[in-house]
Amino acid sequence: SSDSNLIRATIFPGDGIGPEIAQSVKQVFSTAGVPIEWEEHYVGTEIDPRTQSFLTWESLESVRRNKVGLKGPMATPIGKGHRSLNLTLRKELNLYANVRPCYSLPGYKTRYDNVDLITIRENTEGEYSGLEHQVVRGVVESLKIITRQASMRVAEYAFHYAKTHGRQRVSAIHKANIMQKTDGLFLKCCREVAEKYPEIVYEEVVIDNCCMMLVKNPSLFDVLVMPNLYGDIISDLCAGLIGGLGLTPSCNIGEGGIALAEAVHGSAPDIAGKNLANPTALLLSAVSMLRHLELNDKADQIQDAILKTIAEGRYRTGDLGGKSTTTEFTNAVCDHL
Ligand code: NAD
Numbered sequence: 001s002s003d004s005n006l007i008r009a010t011i012f013p014g015d016g017i018g019p020e021i022a023q024s025v026k027q028v029f030s031t032a033g034v035p036i037e038w039e040e041h042y043v044g045t046e047i048d049p050r051t052q053s054f055l056t057w058e059s060l061e062s063v064r065r066n067k068v069g070l071k072g073p074m075a076t077p078i079g080k081g082h083r084s085l086n087l088t089l090r091k092e093l094n095l096y097a098n099v100r101p102c103y104s105l106p107g108y109k110t111r112y113d114n115v116d117l118i119t120i121r122e123n124t125e126g127e128y129s130g131l132e133h134q135v136v137r138g139v140v141e142s143l144k145i146i147t148r149q150a151s152m153r154v155a156e157y158a159f160h161y162a163k164t165h166g167r168q169r170v171s172a173i174h175k176a177n178i179m180q181k182t183d184g185l186f187l188k189c190c191r192e193v194a195e196k197y198p199e200i201v202y203e204e205v206v207i208d209n210c211c212m213m214l215v216k217n218p219s220l221f222d223v224l225v226m227p228n229l230y231g232d233i234i235s236d237l238c239a240g241l242i243g244g245l246g247l248t249p250s251c252n253i254g255e256g257g258i259a260l261a262e263a264v265h266g267s268a269p270d271i272a273g274k275n276l277a278n279p280t281a282l283l284l285s286a287v288s289m290l291r292h293l294e295l296n297d298k299a300d301q302i303q304d305a306i307l308k309t310i311a312e313g314r315y316r317t318g319d320l321g322g323k324s325t326t327t328e329f330t331n332a333v334c335d336h337l
Contacts, residue, residue: 005035006035006036006037007035007036007037007068007293008036008037008038008039008065008066009036009037009038009039009066009068009069009070009289010038010039010041010059010062010063010066010068010069010070010260011025011026011038011039011040011041011069011070011071011072012040012041012042012043012059012069012070012071012072012074013040013042013072014043014071014072014073014074014267015043015072015073015074015075015267015272016073016075016266016267016268016269016272017072017073017267017268017271017272017273017277017326018072018073018074018267019072020272020273020275020277020279020326021072021263021277021278021279021281021282021283021326022070022072022282023330024279024282024283024326024327024329024330024333025070025279025282025283025286026038027330027334028283028286028302028305028330028333028334028337029286029302031334031337032298032301032302032305032337033298034290034295034298034302035295039062039066041056041058041059041062043055043059043074043085044056051088051092052083052088053083053085053088054085055085055088055089055092060089060092060093063089063093063258063260064093064258067256067257067258067259068258068259068260068289068292068293069259069260069261069289070260070261070262070282070285070286070289071089071260071261071262072262072263072267072282073262073263073265073266073267073268074086074267075266075267075269083130084130087128087130089252089260090123090124090252091124093252093254093255093258093260094124094254094255094256094258095123095124095252095253095254095258095260096122096123096124096150096153096154096157096253096254096255097120097121097122097123097153097154097157097158097252097253098120098121098123098231098235098250098251098252098253099118099119099120099121099161099250099251099252099253099288100118100119100120100121100231100235100238100248100249100250100264101117101118101248101249101250101288102115102116102117102118102119102235102238102239102241102242102248103115103116103117103242104116104242105242105243105247105307105310105311106307106311107307107310107311107312107313108242108243108310108311108313108320110241110242110243111241112218112219112241112242114218114219115218115219115238115241115242116219116222117218117221117222117223117224117238117241118161118162118165118167118222118223118224119224119225119226119231119234119235119238120154120157120158120161120223120224120225120226120231121154121225121226121227121228121230121231121232121234121235122150122151122154122186122225122226122227122228122231123154123228123231123252124150124228125145125146125147125150125227125228126144126145126146126182126227126228126229127142127144127227127228127229128228128229128232129143129144129145131143131145144179144182145182146181146182146183146185146186146227147185148185148189151185151186151188151189151190151227152189152192152193154225155172155189155190155192155193155194155225156193157253158170158190158193158223158225159193159194159196159197159200161223162197162200162222162223163197163199163200167200167222167223168200168201168222169200169201169202169203169221169222169223170190170194170197170200170201170202170203170222170223170224170225171202171203171204171205171210171221171222171223171224171225172186172187172190172202172203172204172205172224172225172226173205173206173207173210173224173225173226173230173231173234174186174187174204174205174206174207174226174227174230175206175207175208175230176204176206177206182227183227186226186227187204190202190204190225207226207230207234210224210234211234211237214234214237214238214241215237215241218238218241235248235250235264236264239264239265243319243320244319244320245263245264245265245281245319246265246277246278246280246281246317246319246320247278247280247281247284247320248263248264248265248281248284249261249262249263249264249281249282249283249284249285249287249288250262250263250264250285250288251285251288251289251292259288259289259292261285261286261288261289261292262282262285263281263282263285264281265281271318275325275326275327276317276318276325276326277317277326278317278318278319278320278326278329279326279329279330280306280310280329283302283306283333284303284306286302287299287302287303287306290302301337302333302337304336305333305334305336305337306333308336309329309332309333309336312332314332315328315329315331315332316329317329
């Protein structure tokens, strides 16, 4: 019996710590009275020929139909020769931009107090096109694909994001001095879009220099846009600036208004099943999903409760130097609601 006033959203609990932190999101949402009905989907145990992956066609259809979802981390076995689950999702659902906000959490002290960065990562091509083969024995090749279409799309998204979120600056991160054709095309697209946004400062920064600047003084940056591989690495670096992977959310933006939120981190096999994971990253990802649905009151309420719990410091998980379990932390967030 489903209530027609409820918004349907897809949830993939995922692997490793995924089910534990997904449980935390469900508990917090139900305590906050969020009007969402979850359609729960698990990764299959055999390859679905329609997707060439362990993700079923029904799972993909669920996201396409609902247009919003939340995903836990999915483990990709190295060298097993089938398509990565994350790559399948990104390609099949055309999730072209991955947005990763990263800001200092009040009350949780790190080297920097005022980190406030947004990395926007191209999500469908670059080195992650999944096009690798052996040329001859002992020589392998991986194709880095950069297209005008995908670069324009992510650049447009980055500038639009900057404008609608009151941001001042967009930095395009690249290595066009070496990768002249690929990163060169990416930069050309960013420049073209930048011209349409004269109110936003545009700059180009070489990736190695960007890393050095970020760890020395993160306030030099505002919104960063970049090809796939660089985005993967830089966003983990940014997570490190504010206290680690347990804290940083992200949202994948797809064609036709699809939003699939997920934590930046992976399945954390070292702590899986032990009730030790920090659910904050997935909770904040769920909050970004609520903002996408324009359920801003609920989003604010939940975000405040999370930030208060962390600031108070009584209940913190191991990654933040505390002793609390996932359940204890989640209960504390619920108490603040
Ligand atoms: P990981 O992010 O799973 O773990 C890195 C370290 O961070 C570990 O020490 C882990 O315990 C810790 N950590 C991560 N999330 C945490 C949390 N919420 N609370 C506390 N500690 C946390 O990275 P990995 O070990 O390189 O990857 C493990 C698996 O996850 C691999 O199969 C990889 O392919 C997959 N992965 C999936 C995604 C995704 O689904 N988006 C992203 C990255 C990695």
